[in-house]
C-alpha cells in the first residue's frame with residue numbers, strides 16, 4: 001500500500017489523525033499531516049481509506065500495491 005498526503009491541499013484539520021492514528025501524525029509546527037513510519041503497512045489499508053474519505057480537502061491518496 002502507498003499513502004500520500006498532498007502538502008499543498010492539507011489544511012491541518014486533523015481528521016485523518018483522529019480517524020486513523022496508526023497511519024497519520026500531525027506536525028507540531030503547522031498541524032499538517034504526514035504518514036507515520038509503518039503507517040503504510042497493508043494492515044492499515046481500511047483505516048487509511050476511511051481517513052482519505054474523511055479528509056475535507058481530499059488531500060490523501062491511498063493506493064494498493
Ligand code: SF4
Pocket residue numbers: 005009010011012013014015016017031032033054055056057058059060
Ligand atoms: S484531514 Fe486532510 S486536511 Fe486535515 S490534516 Fe488530514 S490530510 Fe490534512
